[in-house]
Amino acid sequence: MRIGVYICHCGGNISDVVDVKKVVESVREQDGVGFVRDVEHMCSEEGQKYIIDDVKEQNLDHIVVASCSPLFHEKTFMKAVEKAGLNAYNFEMANIREQCSWCHFSKGAATLKAIDLVNMAIAKVRLDSPLERNKLPIGRKVLVIGGGITGIQASLDLADSGFEVFLVEKEPAIGGKMAKLSKTFPTEDCATCIIGPKLADVAEHPNIHLFAYSEIEDITGYLGNFEVTVKKKPRYVDMEKCVACGICADKCPVKVPDEFNEGLSMRKAIYIQNPVAVPRKYLIDEKNCKRLLQGGKICGICEKLCTQGAVNFDEKPEYLKFRVDTIITATGYELFDAEKKKVYGYGKYTNVLTALQLERIIATGSSGPPLRPIGKRIAFIQCVGSRDEQIGRENCSRICCMYATKLAQLLKRLDSSRDIYIFYTDLRAYGKGFEEYYKRAQNAGIKFIRGRVAELREEPLTRKLILTSEDTLSRKIIKSEFDQVILSTGIVPAVSSEKIADILKLARSADGFLQEAHPKFRPVDTLVDGIFIAGCAQGPKDIPDSVAQGSASASRAIRLMNKGIFEVEPIVAFVNEDLCDGCELCINNCPIKAISILDDKAKINEIICKGCGMCIASCPKDALDLRYYTNKQLEKQIEAALKTKEKGDIRILIFADNTCTYRLADNIGTARLSYPTETRIIRVPSGSRITPKLMLYAFKAGADGIFIGECDSRASPFTGSVEKIRENVNRVKGILEQEGISGERVRFSELLASLLTDFYKNVTEIVKLIKKDLEPIPDEKREKLWEIAQKELFLEKVSDKDD
């Protein structure tokens, strides 16, 4: 074995704090190290060339690069390693920048830690074996969930590129929320006019199968092999026969509030969603139709009147199954339920309306008497349901400042005697043409008051509203009467998105929207290969941004499918068949059911397996392991982390999950926050990889404390990992307490990459506790813990099951 080790100076970022020469000297002496080089900038072309040349000239077979975070340059270096002729997985990195030189200011301690970190990487690389990325065939079929503007855009891009699209929309017609708008900002295009051609294109496109009024029942499988079950809800109207003449609706006796008009008008039980709906077919609302509710021969007027014989009360839901290769989730958004903000009296006060209701009033304005009369003095209240901790929605909804500006201008243009006020906290006019549009509104005499409205009260006789707000810019309190108050409600995650996320096991961000794989570089990918998200399902945005994401997701899907094959990440679980006795304990421990039994041995489905490692803790025979993060590799890393510990020192091992905690630790370094140097971070795909046995091994090897960090359950790409870690940690705590050692030495926390203080708090607390409050663990106790780990860990577990 000849390992090549590269220590990067990073232009001073590392070498200003870490004594690179010392690191080089120490590394030279390690077993298996054939060559060491220190470089100013390893990531540069020069650095990469070194790898390629040195592998040849120095006969190297494994490479370690000690530099910045692997989350930065891992892929770059892996490519260089491959170019040099080695397998990309015979390569390791040591993070001596974000997790060392940037977060520790004491040069001596930082250098010692850097040496340890490099040795840990060397210990792991010694046991690296070549891994191949499996190549699998992939077809050209895409499922697009959601027929709003985003889903429509994605579908058209894919269909035009020759891919086959299955578009599923739960409403009776496609077009989403955009179809309800009057005009769009900042150009004031008529929404229905510009979306009309797109709807027609979708309906006519030979490559698009449109399933309107349908829902996703279930999806199983994986990239290249998704099995989709769609439920086509019964319309009770035969789509082939219906010509949308409307006679049925004319005579239908049942009237219900029209959801398309936000409850401002009535529709019949047999109806068409809106006059320009695509597909242009009627349907019967089964919750309100007399015949469907009461059966027998009741009513049935529509059936009698229909000249095409299209009405069919016996229609049943239809279930369709088909296979697709990739999926795009464009399930859109919902608007905040204004009734929840009780101080504004929506639902109680007649003259308080939502912005979407105002859109409908304006959009239908030319076709008859207004849905609601709008008076002269109008107030818009911004940030209803956004930026508000009292109702639990902290995010900004992005579109409300602009849509209110637009609605105000439209109202003013319809009647120039109107006096319109927009009460805002911040005016966010960030996009192309937005600032200019805002200026136009001010030019038209619309008044922008910087103050968040505290409360509304209704005058019982006139039903006008008394609005109380501070104008923070003049510091005066406004308490005046308005004819109507329009609530600019914010964007919240759709219930349908939640349902799809559960089926597809997609992660959610802290704000409840679907989580993208990487906030900067992979905005429409998810952490599940083959599934993409786009539009407001991923977060609040306006139409151009939604359309951009629709196209982006189509292009990402095409990228995967176009070559006809795709590569599978090889970091998956594997079974050592010599040790496996077919006990089947692991099967139920995989939350995505990637383990099955074949010929009395456990078998991993490598395509589904996500490589979390959660199953490993359940195997009594140590037969399960994880490639690239094997038990032996982790044991060796732990040993290397603790090797330089001196008497009186303490060491805390931090097992950081790749998605959140490791990233968070990097962010702490980037922010130059300092935390104790007694810590050593070990990267794992998921905290659930760390079995109780490994934790006890760590204590035996000299660790004084363990901290495991994992994404919080909504953001985690690994289902069930948080519960599993908790189980593992409680196990170990129990064993420690049993031996008279404080259970506080093991700590687990759910973290999010954005919350620096959480990581910082946890780490400083555990170090303080162990340094100041606890007695050091005697060596005999450490040995005892390891004995328990080897003999009794599973005895206990099996008997738990019997109880």
Add this chain to the structure above:
Amino acid sequence: MTEKFLITDKNEKLIEKINEISGEVVTLCEQCGTCSGSCPVVEDMDITPSNMMRLAELGDEEVLETKTIWVCASCFTCTTRCPRGIDVAKVGEALRQIKLRKAVDRMDIKDIPEDERNILPQLAIVAAFRKFTG
């Protein structure tokens, strides 16, 4: 006359003191004005509650000399509605405490007219003394 505000180290110290006593972080205030709109006694104050938060955020000692902090009735409406989750009532209390702890009482029992003293419920007197004296 417009005013000048000079930034010095004293400002940071005052902000720290306010944060310490109130347990809140005053710099979280985004100046939305909800507290002012919600305050039932705002019309009797010389500066609005959000202005009070502004001066607190800047660490401007002037805020301690206002009538506002003494007119507050601790009704907590501001706290209940603050979209940033700040307990504004506690910030007001911290400002009062900073003054009171300098052994300067805001109220004296002799100031209460006798006929009032006879009819006031004890509750009111105890509460007023808790709030207005050190």
Add this chain to the structure above:
Amino acid sequence: MKIPYYPGCTLKTKAKNFETSAIAVAKALDIEFVEIPRWNCCGAVPSLSDDDLIRHIAPVRNFIRVEEMNQDGIVSDEHRIVTLCSMCFNTLKMSNLRMKKNKEDLRKINDVMYLEKEHYKQDVEVVHFLEVLKDIPPSKIKEQIKNPMPELKVSPYYGCTLLRPKEVGIDDPEDPLIFEDLLSTLGLNVVNNPLKTRCCGSYQVVSDKNIVSSLVYDILTNAKKNEAELIVTSCPLCFFNLDRRQKDIIKFHHNFEPIPILYFTQLMAILFGLNEDAFKFEENYVDYKDLFERKELASK
């Protein structure tokens, strides 16, 4: 049911009518208020500074009394304290929450009170009488009504301390219904007042009664706009402000018609047909008797 009862200073003197009516009403509903022995003043307003722990001693001492009551068998397994005065409720509950949230503070307080027999173990729950009434089946309350008054238009006034801050409140601070529900169960015509949760001015009445007068004027006029004939409340200070300050309001607004204010337990006592001693009206400034005579409702 026997429940530990914390009166607070005002209920024993200026607001004695609140206490007597409440005890009588409770008795009619089979609830016995057992006064906490050696109770002390709670402090009237909760301590709002994070750094002065000493103000929590007074409330915690009362909690320790409750534990002692359980131990001495005066009550059995009853760890709730019921209060009538909204401000006592708020003060006690805020202290209790602080003790529950911060174990270090609790430890310090227990240390300082080393002369006490017991340590406070954080198991007391502070409740307001309205919450206790909520748990009684409505039929039981209705049974006790001997003097129904379905035409009496009553508006509840919550004030602040019953509802805010959110963690202390007995109901939603923006749209509470607990008081209205009780009044409906009592068969009254409940009238809404959008200012039912607006502060009355509280202790500002001591230093500047004009602040209170203008606030009370708004509250009362809004109730009257909605046709309220009577306002009920649960706090001696709110009572004082709403009742007594009507004298000052008339000075500024000559057309102001006074509106009677009662403690809700006084109203319940009248409805239950209890002995007049039970509801002692001498403390009221605005006369209620006219109202009842006009409606031919009161039996006494």
